[in-house]
Amino acid sequence: MESKRQQKFSGVIQKDLAEIFQREGLNILPNIMITVTKVRISPDLAVARIYLSFFNSPNPALSLNTVKLHAGEIRYKLGSRIKDQARIVPQLDFFLDDTSDYVEKMDKIFDKISKEPRQEEKPESEE
Known part of the structure; x- marks a missing residue:
């Protein structure tokens, strides 16, 4: 259970990363829309687990790896945005959010x- 803090x-990070x-x-990633679907933060606020969804991506795993390669640059940009709200900029760990794939599969x-x-239920014979 996450604390209010x-x-x-998490909300601040999600909003700023989305922007x-x-x-x-x-x-x-040219021609691919990246959505930040969820952010989970460690209790000490040092590590952020960011779940991403990719729209218009033929290979989401490859897109995720590309984002991971740019993690330092993304963290720097995030730091410039949250510098007044946080003592440290958390380490960013990116993960693929496959919720939409799961929903599609279930549908x-x-x-x-x-x-x-439909198979009609047969009444059990009374003995």
Whole structure:
């Protein structure tokens, strides 16, 4: 369970990273939209786990690795934005948020189930 302090700091980081990716994301990954879906921060506020979603990316894992290569640059830009709100700039660990893939997979399963003919329940014979 995250403390109020962690939740507030996570929100600040998520907002600022979203703006960084919106403005600078095309320099890192051309023609791919990067969304910061979730930020989890350690209790000491030193490590941030950032979950990203990539729109229009043929290979999200490759896109994630590209972002990881630019982590130092992204952290520097984040630091310039939050310098008045935080003592230290957290280490940024990026992860792929596959929630949308999971939802899509589940939707396909439910569609398949709904298209199958229903089997009528047979009443059990009373003895």
